[in-house]
Amino acid sequence: MLLKKINDQSAIIGVVGLGYVGLPIAVGFGKIGYSIIGMDLSSEKIEQLRVGHSYIPDVSTADINKLVQTNRFTASMDTKPLAEADIIFISVPTPFDAQKSPDLTFVRSAVENIATILRPRQLIILQSTTYPGTTKEVVLPILAQTGLTVGEDFHLAFSPERIDPGQVGSAGFDIYNTPKVVGGMTPKCTELAATILAKLTPLIHKVSSPAIAEMSKLLENTFRSVNIALVNELAVLCERMGLDVWEIIEAAKTKPYGYMPFYPGPGVGGHCIPVDPYYLSWKAREYDFHTKFIEIAAEVNSEMPYFTVEKITKILNEQGKPLRKSHILIIGVAFKRDIDDARNSPAQRVIELLVKAQAFVTYHDPYVKTFQVGHNVFLEKKHMIENIPLTVENIKSADCTVIITGHSNINYQRLANHSLILLDTVNVTKKLYVEGENIIRLGGSH
Ligand SMILES: NC(=O)c1ccc[n+]([C@@H]2O[C@H](COP(=O)([O-])OP(=O)(O)OC[C@H]3O[C@@H](n4cnc5c(N)ncnc54)[C@H](O)[C@@H]3O)[C@@H](O)[C@H]2O)c1
Structure with missing residues (x-):
């Protein structure tokens, strides 16, 4: 029937x-x-x-x-x-x-x-x-x-x-x-x-069975989490070694089999990649099993917003400025490019850490009209962050501009031309062939 x-x-x-x-x-x-x-x-x-x-x-x-x-x-x-x-x-x-x-x-x-x-x-x-x-x-x-x-x-x-x-x-x-x-x-x-x-x-x-189908989805997302963690770890190492992780990935990517490119960034966001591995780890514990590999990956990925804030602090320090009271302009607060979903986005934690350090934070995101952080263990109170238009004046007013999410409808050339310092955590400026002394990449050689 x-x-x-x-x-x-x-x-x-x-x-x-x-x-x-x-x-x-x-x-x-x-x-x-x-x-x-x-x-x-x-x-x-x-x-x-x-x-x-x-x-x-x-x-x-x-x-x-x-x-x-x-x-x-x-x-x-x-x-x-x-x-x-x-x-x-x-x-x-x-x-x-x-x-x-x-x-x-x-x-x-x-x-x-x-x-x-x-x-x-x-x-x-x-x-x-x-x-x-x-x-x-x-x-x-x-x-x-x-x-x-x-x-x-x-x-x-x-x-x-x-x-x-x-x-x-x-x-x-x-x-x-x-x-x-x-x-x-x-x-x-x-x-x-x-x-x-x-x-x-x-x-x-x-x-x-349903359990096989449930586990297959977790395998797909955990696979992403683990591979992103691997390149995130490599990005941190490359910085220390003065090597450009992005160039390394481009080189490895030329292998036509047995390699799949994943890219580093300021953290993983959304409601799948940062969440699903924990569902599996939690269930595994019922079977006296500790999913070490999965948890290490989650740990590496969740460290990336902290690494990003450390990098911002270092960049400002080189300019003789403390993070406190510096103006940080965040570009992109959605959890990935070209969407309006900001749940669990890396920008959330990055901004919370910056506000906690008493930096003055604004953002620009054409998809996410309003953005609020805090009301958790990182920031006691809720903070509404102001979404500002990317005028030359606004760009110039920031001590450091940080690209967290590389939306495709942002004028990166304008950002590159007018930012005092532009920290690109997702290599979107490279893709657009925008170069400049003031551009620093996460996982880059300087
Ligand atoms: N968004 C993705 O990219 C994606 C991809 C694959 C799988 N998933 C999974 O799919 C599920 C849904 O994700 P989503 O992104 O669509 O979430 P979502 O928040 O966009 O949508 C969920 C909707 O469910 C509604 N809702 C909550 N409780 C309800 C209830 N008791 N009765 C009726 N409606 C209720 C909410 O109001 C909301 O509109 C999650 O398990 C997620 O992990 C999401």
């Missing part, structure tokens, strides 16, 4: 959590002909969707508007409409707490809500990145409390999301051609989940 509905496109798709992952999935299915019921706790997001507006740069307002106008996309803060959905994707946040232990509050509350409307023949697919065992040990018990049996009455699977916000389509990959991994609680769960996902992308890789 569900299989038939999936194949004739009469299946209704529910999406719980309409953020960077959920909204593209909802619109992705909408565009190929399915009707969507979205649910989110954010009244602002629901309001925007109701009037046909997108708040995610990778999703077009035109696409949402079309779906809303034709009544094929409804969104609300209410769980009840989801009773009509045949398939429900869950894409809610999976952050860590202050001690870096997994915080599954959002997953639990989303699943508890779904349990209130769960009915036979529904398929639930968890997409949030999490530790192996979550679907079976956390999600299933909540759904099973309804008295319904998995694999018989309802179906449950895990399928990780691989979206790369801000880069969608840039490397030729989007939601319709990125392979999806899927593992269900039973073979039938896997089969049904694979069938609906295959409507989106023909490249489906079925695995034997």
